[in-house]
Amino acid sequence: MSMSEFERPENEEKKEFSSLSIQGPNRPDDFTEEDLAFARELHLLFSPEEEDLPPYYIQTLLDADDQRFEPVARGFEYRTSACVFRRLKLRRRLFYTPSSPLSLLSMGIDRSVRRSMLAMIGSFVMVMLLTVVLTGASFASGFATLLRGTHGNGTYSINYYPYGMVMPSQAEQSGPSTVQTTLLDAQQEMDFPLYVPEYIPSLYVLEHINFYVGLDQQWADGPMLEFEYGLPPSAGTPKGTGEIWVREFLPRANVLQLVAQNAAVPIQMDNDGEAMAIYVNGQWVPQGRSAPIWVYGERSELIYQLDGVIFWIVGDQRDGVGEQQLMQIAKGLAIYPLGQMSRMLGASVPVMQMNEDVPGPFSNDVIVIFPNDGDGGVGAYYIDVSSYQPPRNAH
Numbered sequence: 001m002s003m004s005e006f007e008r009p010e011n012e013e014k015k016e017f018s019s020l021s022i023q024g025p026n027r028p029d030d031f032t033e034e035d036l037a038f039a040r041e042l043h044l045l046f047s048p049e050e051e052d053l054p055p056y057y058i059q060t061l062l063d064a065d066d067q068r069f070e071p072v073a074r075g076f077e078y079r080t081s082a083c084v085f086r087r088l089k090l091r092r093r094l095f096y097t098p099s100s101p102l103s104l105l106s107m108g109i110d111r112s113v114r115r116s117m118l119a120m121i122g123s124f125v126m127v128m129l130l131t132v133v134l135t136g137a138s139f140a141s142g143f144a145t146l147l148r149g150t151h152g153n154g155t156y157s158i159n160y161y162p163y164g165m166v167m168p169s170q171a172e173q174s175g176p177s178t179v180q181t182t183l184l185d186a187q188q189e190m191d192f193p194l195y196v197p198e199y200i201p202s203l204y205v206l207e208h209i210n211f212y213v214g215l216d217q218q219w220a221d222g223p224m225l226e227f228e229y230g231l232p233p234s235a236g237t238p239k240g241t242g243e244i245w246v247r248e249f250l251p252r253a254n255v256l257q258l259v260a261q262n263a264a265v266p267i268q269m270d271n272d273g274e275a276m277a278i279y280v281n282g283q284w285v286p287q288g289r290s291a292p293i294w295v296y297g298e299r300s301e302l303i304y305q306l307d308g309v310i311f312w313i314v315g316d317q318r319d320g321v322g323e324q325q326l327m328q329i330a331k332g333l334a335i336y337p338l339g340q341m342s343r344m345l346g347a348s349v350p351v352m353q354m355n356e357d358v359p360g361p362f363s364n365d366v367i368v369i370f371p372n373d374g375d376g377g378v379g380a381y382y383i384d385v386s387s388y389q390p391p392r393n394a395h
Contacts, residue, residue: 146275
């Protein structure tokens with residue numbers, strides 16, 4: 001690695017670095033000549049003795065104590081390997097042989113058998129390398145629950161609130177804009193069919209229809225549509241929020257909603273063991289200046305997939321809206337002609353087009369984003385659902 005384009009004036013280049021001499025007593029045992037050359041070049045740019053340090057020097061030292069970099073639990077590689085083989089529908093017993101592959105290859109066996117064994121060994125090495133790449137150190141304690149056919153959309157379990165949250169930069173916003181529109185105009189801007197819930201628990205009425213455009217989210221591909229239902233005053237005072245929200249959007253690949261361990265349960269499993277829906281019990285709740293904690297028994301959420309469209313359906317368990325009620329709403333999602341849809345929803349409920357997210361019950365949700373290979377190798381990061389500015393790496 002060369003830093004010659006950043007080198008300081010010539011009089012500073014002529015410093016002697018006896019402490020880094022190849023024959024010097026202070027040379028680390030594991031330093032190669034290439035390491036020494038890099039160290040000398042680094043000293044041309046910075047002087048620790050004069051507190052002239054590289055960028056993020058202190059942060060790098062402090063990261064060593066970060067909980068995310070703790071070693072994985074014993075047996076993690078075996079569980080990961082088993083999961084990969086199961087998803088690829090491979091028989092794990094094919095990789096358990098009484099003798100080592102090298103000893104078998106050295107025997108006088110048929111050439112076609114040797115080719116098969118080499119192919120199996122190569123496949124195993126590729127699977128293990130992919131496993132190492134896809135399970136970064138900061139996410140080693142998590143477990144993903146994926147929806148069928150959504151390319152990495154679902155939930156990701158973790159036992160603590162994440163560090164390095166990417167927050168929205170309101171200073172870079174052009175300013176909020178809200179205008180009234182129609183379902184017809186909204187449908188023309190959407191890249192997926194507009195679904196309407198046929199079933200909503202009794203007493204709930206439709207209060208708002210929100211149509212989000214121009215947010216440039218990192219977790220939603222294009223516009224989002226949202227139906228907001230509430231209990232009217234005649235229904236009495238609700239024990240919870242008294243609201244049901246149905247948000248629908250096309251997801252970006254490799255996006256997961258972060259939840260506490262044991263908070264997400266896959267339901268409606270198919271023959272391949274993949275879920276069409278995931279029920280989430282609870283949410284992250286702020287604790288003043290302390291990190292938010294996961295609170296069970298209040299908010300209920302169903303993450304549902306239908307023809308590539310993702311639905312976030314949220315209610316409140318204190319109002320009697322739990323897994324069964326949310327699943328009934330999901331099963332009742334249907335596409336209607338726009339004229340019939342408008343009559344069904346009622347003309348008195350306007351559609352408000354906005355370029356600023358009003359997350360409501362999603363305001364404390366956290367998204368884990370695993371960038372594609374084209375993103376320069378940037379690691380996975382955490383982002384709030386209301387954050388829609390270009391992200392920075394969380395670690």
